Amino acid sequence: MTTRELMIQLLPGEYWWGGRAADGKHMPYGASLFSVDLAESNNANQASPLLISSKGRYVWSEEPFSFRFDRQSLSVSGTEGEPIVGEGHETLRGAYLHVSRTFFPPVPSLPEELLFTAPQYNLWIELLYEPTQEKALQYARSVLAQGMPPGVIMIDDNWHEPYGTWTFHSGRFPDPKRMVDELHAMGFQVMLWVCPFVSADSQTFRKLEPEGILLKDRDGNTAIRKWWNGYSAVLDGTNPAAVQWMHGQLDALQSEYGIDGFKLDAGDFDFYEPDDRSFVPTTRNGHCEAWARVGLKYPLNEYRACWKLAGQPLVQRLKDKRHEWGGDGLGALIPDGLAQGLLGYAYTCPDMIGGGEYSSFMAERLDPELFVRSAQCSALFPMMQFSAAPWRILDEEHLRYCVEAAKLHRRFGAEILELAKHAAVTGEPILRHMAYEFPDEGMETVKDQFMLGSTLLVAPVVVKGARARKVAFPAGTWVGDDGSVVAGPASVAIEVPLSRLPYYRKQ
Numbered sequence: 231m232t233t234r235e236l237m238i239q240l241l242p243g244e245y246w247w248g249g250r251a252a253d254g255k256h257m258p259y260g261a262s263l264f265s266v267d268l269a270e271s272n273n274a275n276q277a278s279p280l281l282i283s284s285k286g287r288y289v290w291s292e293e294p295f296s297f298r299f300d301r302q303s304l305s306v307s308g309t310e311g312e313p314i315v316g317e318g319h320e321t322l323r324g325a326y327l328h329v330s331r332t333f334f335p336p337v338p339s340l341p342e343e344l345l346f347t348a349p350q351y352n353l354w355i356e357l358l359y360e361p362t363q364e365k366a367l368q369y370a371r372s373v374l375a376q377g378m379p380p381g382v383i384m385i386d387d388n389w390h391e392p393y394g395t396w397t398f399h400s401g402r403f404p405d406p407k408r409m410v411d412e413l414h415a416m417g418f419q420v421m422l423w424v425c426p427f428v429s430a431d432s433q434t435f436r437k438l439e440p441e442g443i444l445l446k447d448r449d450g451n452t453a454i455r456k457w458w459n460g461y462s463a464v465l466d467g468t469n470p471a472a473v474q475w476m477h478g479q480l481d482a483l484q485s486e487y488g489i490d491g492f493k494l495d496a497g498d499f500d501f502y503e504p505d506d507r508s509f510v511p512t513t514r515n516g517h518c519e520a521w522a523r524v525g526l527k528y529p530l531n532e533y534r535a536c537w538k539l540a541g542q543p544l545v546q547r548l549k550d551k552r553h554e555w556g557g558d559g560l561g562a563l564i565p566d567g568l569a570q571g572l573l574g575y576a577y578t579c580p581d582m583i584g585g586g587e588y589s590s591f592m593a594e595r596l597d598p599e600l601f602v603r604s605a606q607c608s609a610l611f612p613m614m615q616f617s618a619a620p621w622r623i624l625d626e627e628h629l630r631y632c633v634e635a636a637k638l639h640r641r642f643g644a645e646i647l648e649l650a651k652h653a654a655v656t657g658e659p660i661l662r663h664m665a666y667e668f669p670d671e672g673m674e675t676v677k678d679q680f681m682l683g684s685t686l687l688v689a690p691v692v693v694k695g696a697r698a699r700k701v702a703f704p705a706g707t708w709v710g711d712d713g714s715v716v717a718g719p720a721s722v723a724i725e726v727p728l729s730r731l732p733y734y735r736k737q
Contacts, residue, residue: 491530540574571659
């Protein structure tokens with residue numbers, strides 16, 4: 231197997247982004263050492279064989295590659311495909327628009343519009359592995375009782391019989407049709423969690439194994455893989471019969487119960503091996519891509535793991551974050567969200583407000599300030615998603631600020647939806663890096679603020695205890711949420727009481 235290598239000398243003042251969305255906090259690349267093998271791991275989130283430069287250069291390959299940055303050069307190597315190097319596009323935006331048009335042109339259709347115009351409510355943190363019909367209804371009633379707008383409600387893991395048997399558990403959901411009807415009457419759309427795994431001791435497994443639609447290991451035996459819920463067989467997403475079977479299960483849930491859409495979890499590289507035997511021979515990355523394609527049939531969808539498929543009408547959520555300020559907590563939301571956009575994933579959702587890593591919520595003490603700042607940070611992302619119930623864990627003051635964040639998202643919903651429609655035509659991100667919009671103003675290393683479209687600058691607070699922060703304003707006149715007017719370019723210290731999410735409109 232031949233390894234193809236190339237070496238690129240970095241230009242003065244050049245910065246790069248790309249590879250994996252969950253490495254956003256390490257971006258931009260170019261100022262320090264950093265290396266990744268895109269064939270090994272997607273870091274539990276979206277990935278793409280793309281690197282893109284502030285100087286209008288890019289690297290693309292149809293197959294995964296490894297890359298390494300030092301302070302003077304970028305090295306790229308891969309055993310499959312031929313990396314393409316492009317230049318001459320002048321800016322980050324110029325390079326992005328070229329690769330978008332050339333390698334992942336946008337599909338002119340959207341995910342479900344309600345995902346952009348109202349908050350989402352995922353039952354994971356509240357119910358974990360014990361969701362029930364009554365608990366789901368009570369959560370929805372509580373949303374409305376707090377004055378929060380209805381939106382999409384997601385019933386997460388274990389609503390079903392054994393994995394792969396996508397029928398409601400009769401004990402936990404005695405009358406799912408009535409539940410869905412009630413949720414619809416309250417103004418919610420309903421999503422169910424699913425995955426590509428099939429419990430090996432289930433009747434479904436005994437039915438599917440002889441049909442040859444389960445993944446096989448290198449010896450030709452049905453592959454049994456360890457994942458976060460134990461050991462299971464895996465659907466072979468490269469097999470049209472497996473996709474048809476899965477679609478049949480999901481279609482039945484829609485026709486019988488009125489389910490609106492699906493959260494299609496897992497698909498991570500880790501659950502596949504390079505030498506697995508599949509209907510169409512492929513890489514671990516290819517299996518991830520195949521699972522992501524299953525969701526294209528359903529406008530109401532959500533993914534966390536994805537390979538390529540930028541420009542497609544798939545919702546891409548950031549990986550589960552911890553209930554903490556730094557590390558993989560709140561501080562990672564903006565840089566990871568910016569990375570998603572620059573990889574071509576326009577329809578992005580931050581992680582669940584307060585964090586989606588459930589072990590963080592097993593602690594006795596939760597940080598109400600962190601929860602509020604997380605809600606504010608999410609409010610002007612393309613989407614926002616609650617899970618832990620703010621009315622359960624917060625006092626009246628902190629709860630009020632979270633309700634205000636939910637209402638703010640709804641107020642901006644029409645504008646966000648227009649940006650989503652724009653993305654479906656142009657491929658442009660909805661949530662944009664400052665350097666994407668303002669290439670000549672030294673914004674490359676700014677990663678605690680972002681642009682929503684081309685005119686709204688959003689500067690959330692992501693530091694514990696902060697009641698003031700600096701905002702980098704590009705050239706122009708900026709009118710703030712508080713009525714203040716700033717003439718840019720300027721770096722301005724502003725006041726940020728706990729009640730405030732700062733944002734500024736360019737005039």
